[in-house]
Amino acid sequence: MSNEPTQQIYDSTAPSTETQEDRMGPGVDARMNSKLREAFGSSPFILTKFDQFMNWVRGSSMFMLQFGIACCSIEMIHTYAIKHDLDRFGAGVPRASPRQADVIIVPGTIVSKFGPRMKRVYDQMPEPKFVIGMGSCTISGGPFQEGYNVVKGAEEIIPVDIHVPGCPPRPEALIYGVAKLQERVANGESSPVVVKPYELEQFGDLERDELVQKLADQIDEEDLVMRYNWADSP
Amino acid sequence: MSTEPELDADVAEMSFEDRLEALVGTRVLERDDHKNAPGFVIRPDDVQDVLFDLRDEAGFDHLSCVTAQQYDDRYESIYHLKQYDDPTREVSVVVPTSTDNPVSQTAEPVFRSADWAERENFDLVGIDYEGHPDPRRILLPETWQGHPLSQDYNQEKPQVVTLSEHANPLQADHKDTETDTMFLNIGPHHPATHGVLHVKTVLDGETVVDVDPDIGYLHRCEEQMCEQGTYRHQIMPYPDRWDYVSAGLLNEWAYARAVEDLADIEVPEYAQVIRTMGAELCRIAAHMLALGTFALDVFGDFTAVFQYAFRDREVVQDILEDLTGQRLMFNYFRLGGVAWDLPEPREEFFEKTRDFLDDLPHKVSEYEDLIVTNEIFQIRCVDTGILEPEVAKSYGATGPTARGSGIDMDLRRDDPYGYYENLDWDVITEDGMDNYSRVLVRMGEVEESAKIIEQCVDLLEDWPEDDREIQSNVPRTLKPEADTETYRAVEAAKGELGIYLRSDGTDKPGRFKIRSPCFHNLSTLAEMTEGEYIPDLIASLGSLDIVLGEVDR
Numbered sequence: 034m035s036n037e038p039t040q041q042i043y044d045s046t047a048p049s050t051e052t053q054e055d056r057m058g059p060g061v062d063a064r065m066n067s068k069l070r071e072a073f074g075s076s077p078f079i080l081t082k083f084d085q086f087m088n089w090v091r092g093s094s095m096f097m098l099q100f101g102i103a104c105c106s107i108e109m110i111h112t113y114a115i116k117h118d119l120d121r122f123g124a125g126v127p128r129a130s131p132r133q134a135d136v137i138i139v140p141g142t143i144v145s146k147f148g149p150r151m152k153r154v155y156d157q158m159p160e161p162k163f164v165i166g167m168g169s170c171t172i173s174g175g176p177f178q179e180g181y182n183v184v185k186g187a188e189e190i191i192p193v194d195i196h197v198p199g200c201p202p203r204p205e206a207l208i209y210g211v212a213k214l215q216e217r218v219a220n221g222e223s224s225p226v227v228v229k230p231y232e233l234e235q236f237g238d239l240e241r242d243e244l245v246q247k248l249a250d251q252i253d254e255e256d257l258v259m260r261y262n263w264a265d266s267p
Numbered sequence: 268m269s270t271e272p273e274l275d276a277d278v279a280e281m282s283f284e285d286r287l288e289a290l291v292g293t294r295v296l297e298r299d300d301h302k303n304a305p306g307f308v309i310r311p312d313d314v315q316d317v318l319f320d321l322r323d324e325a326g327f328d329h330l331s332c333v334t335a336q337q338y339d340d341r342y343e344s345i346y347h348l349k350q351y352d353d354p355t356r357e358v359s360v361v362v363p364t365s366t367d368n369p370v371s372q373t374a375e376p377v378f379r380s381a382d383w384a385e386r387e388n389f390d391l392v393g394i395d396y397e398g399h400p401d402p403r404r405i406l407l408p409e410t411w412q413g414h415p416l417s418q419d420y421n422q423e424k425p426q427v428v429t430l431s432e433h434a435n436p437l438q439a440d441h442k443d444t445e446t447d448t449m450f451l452n453i454g455p456h457h458p459a460t461h462g463v464l465h466v467k468t469v470l471d472g473e474t475v476v477d478v479d480p481d482i483g484y485l486h487r488c489e490e491q492m493c494e495q496g497t498y499r500h501q502i503m504p505y506p507d508r509w510d511y512v513s514a515g516l517l518n519e520w521a522y523a524r525a526v527e528d529l530a531d532i533e534v535p536e537y538a539q540v541i542r543t544m545g546a547e548l549c550r551i552a553a554h555m556l557a558l559g560t561f562a563l564d565v566f567g568d569f570t571a572v573f574q575y576a577f578r579d580r581e582v583v584q585d586i587l588e589d590l591t592g593q594r595l596m597f598n599y600f601r602l603g604g605v606a607w608d609l610p611e612p613r614e615e616f617f618e619k620t621r622d623f624l625d626d627l628p629h630k631v632s633e634y635e636d637l638i639v640t641n642e643i644f645q646i647r648c649v650d651t652g653i654l655e656p657e658v659a660k661s662y663g664a665t666g667p668t669a670r671g672s673g674i675d676m677d678l679r680r681d682d683p684y685g686y687y688e689n690l691d692w693d694v695i696t697e698d699g700m701d702n703y704s705r706v707l708v709r710m711g712e713v714e715e716s717a718k719i720i721e722q723c724v725d726l727l728e729d730w731p732e733d734d735r736e737i738q739s740n741v742p743r744t745l746k747p748e749a750d751t752e753t754y755r756a757v758e759a760a761k762g763e764l765g766i767y768l769r770s771d772g773t774d775k776p777g778r779f780k781i782r783s784p785c786f787h788n789l790s791t792l793a794e795m796t797e798g799e800y801i802p803d804l805i806a807s808l809g810s811l812d813i814v815l816g817e818v819d820r
């Protein structure tokens with residue numbers, strides 16, 4: 034049968050040594066000697082700060098949260114899938130649980146009903162965590178900015194490290210965004226929080242204005258709520 | 268019923284419309300005809316009566332859409348009825364109610380699809396439906412104040428939204444000593460819900476006893492956005508974002524068709540062929556995504572089927588990008604035509620498209636090996652998620668979901684538009700009524716779409732060069748005559764995507780209502796899954812192929 038190895042191969046060590054030789058070439062085994070190593074000279078050690086090392090590791094192996102909201106998530110899936118293959122950059126394994134993820138890509142429009150849930154998902158991620166806002170919707174609400182139900186950007190709810198503009202951004206753009214984030218993470222930079230985000234609060238802690246009075250018999254004191262001030266939104 | 272039309276010689280000669288009017292009889296207060304159908308105005312407490320008659324005596328078995336709107340002096344609900352056998356037979360039942368007391372009888376006992384539709388109307392416009400079994404908000408959070416599409420709504424007011432459902436996702440629920448059920452939250456952030464759907468499930472052991480899909484996590488105010496835009500250019504980008512899995516051109520066509528009907532715009536034949544070709548490319552891309560994610564749902568195939576499906580989508584998206592300039596949000600149709608002609612050099616475009624079509628049969632057989640004939644897949648899908656045709660009809664299911672239950676309706680054939688009439692293709696139906704049939708329908712439709720594209724490419728290749736008119740003459744500011752109303756639908760990737768438009772004499776629509784196929788298809792979920800096992804719930808949900816952007820709008 035043609036797909037079984039021939040006896041000759043069973044008995045001989047030739048195939049593996051041949052491959053080995055092909056890969057190593059003649060002379061000393063130089064497989065481990067990268068260009069970097071050459072640059073460092075003969076010492077096999079690198080001196081670095083532990084923090085820096087950790088940052089580098091963090092940036093080079095990021096676990097994304099599998100998180101789809103709207104149209105942009107289709108392009109996000111394309112970024113993970115064949116052809117664009119985000120895994121090439123060490124960031125392509127989406128995790129289904131926020132507890133296993135370091136990065137959340139927010140791919141789409143956030144509406145009032147989803148806001149508190151997104152906050153909860155973000156809160157469940159272990160520190161350190163990073164956020165990529167994908168698409169105009171996460172910048173400002175995008176095409177739906179004037180909608181009565183639309184949160185005007187992801188930053189109203191969670192701090193965002195990198196914004197990738199576009200509607201939707203091409204997969205290449207998202208990859209660029211991820212690469213930029215990796216760079217920032219490796220350099221130990223973090224993003225400033227620029228707006229005061231909407232918070233999850235207990236209903237009882239809200240200021241007793243007209244609206245809260247009205248809802249008082251519908252909502253339990255201890256329920257978590259998010260209060261949107263649409264008029265103050267940009 | 269006092270006004271049953273008598274079956275004598277006269278009746279046969281009466282036009283269909285007159286017979287309908289005779290059927291509704293004295294309950295007609297006045298006529299309010301729409302461009303697409305005769306409209307009868309009736310009293311709010313006659314709703315069920317009239318709809319029962321129209322359903323049982325005149326064969327209107329499809330409540331396609333329920334529109335609600337507010338005028339200065341009244342609220343109005345419009346029931347757009349159709350027939351599954353012949354969707355060109357349409358009638359509108361108009362139910363005005365007063366502004367101070369907008370109460371109207373519910374149509375839920377007649378058509379199950381009215382359940383969700385009326386909840387939506389209550390939510391967004393604020394009409395109360397008397398006798399409705401479940402008068403809750405559906406899209407906006409329960410604690411929302413006001414009805415956003417009503418006239419006195421102030422968008423600037425603050426709102427408070429709760430997170431209480433999340434308090435305890437797994438909860439024992441001992442209603443009485445006999446039962447021992449468990450409450451399970453699926454979603455809104457869950458890999459198998461294809462977006463942000465929240466399914467509240469009650470389980471008895473592994474059996475689903477109650478399913479309540481909770482939608483609205485992606486309610487982006489599409490109707491409001493469209494009402495704020497001008498007909499000519501500002502609305503067209505939004506349809507792309509309803510059903511966003513590359514089905515953009517199909518959605519754009521729904522809008523284009525409605526306005527072209529409203530304002531009597533002609534579309535040149537050449538543009539129709541391009542539209543048809545583009546739309547079918549979109550359908551292939553959309554069905555590929557459905558296949559890939561479905562395989563992912565039922566047997567966790569993230570490697571082969573899913574990646575293959577995305578590989579093929581990439582090819583389609585490349586072609587569409589050549590044609591329209593964008594990968595996903597095409598914005599390519601214009602009223603009265605398309606934005607621009609095929610890309611130059613045309614030969615290259617044709618060659619690329621043909622290459623794709625030539626490869627497709629081989630790819631389809633690959634999918635057949637991987638999915639359809641796969642034993643695990645069959646065990647998961649055959650005879651699960653049964654949807655009887657009668658149930659499907661009463662819920663207003665359309666598209667592959669309906670065709671998988673043996674309902675032979677496809678608007679491309681039955682209510683022809685574009686260039687479909689002149690092409691040679693078939694409507695795919697299966698009568699298995701299960702998850703498996705719905706997948707088979709989609710697979711079959713991919714092949715049919717390929718046939719259509721091939722014929723379009725042939726046509727376009729030989730089209731005389733001096734006759735390539737891509738747009739008819741449309742006024743720069745389009746102002747259709749005031750108070751013209753129309754409801755027009757096309758066959759989008761998921762089913763009948765309809766748009767109701769009312770013009771108010773300005774260059775923006777007075778009311779823009781979207782009839783979303785996914786919305787109605789999703790409402791069948793409870794029928795399909797109650798009494799089944801929980802894994803079948805996931806399979807059924809996947810086989811419905813919903814897109815939340817279209818469910819919530």
Ligand code: SF4
Binds near residue numbers: 201
């Ligand atoms: S940015 Fe555009 S493509 Fe992305 S979610 Fe928003 S509307 Fe959709």
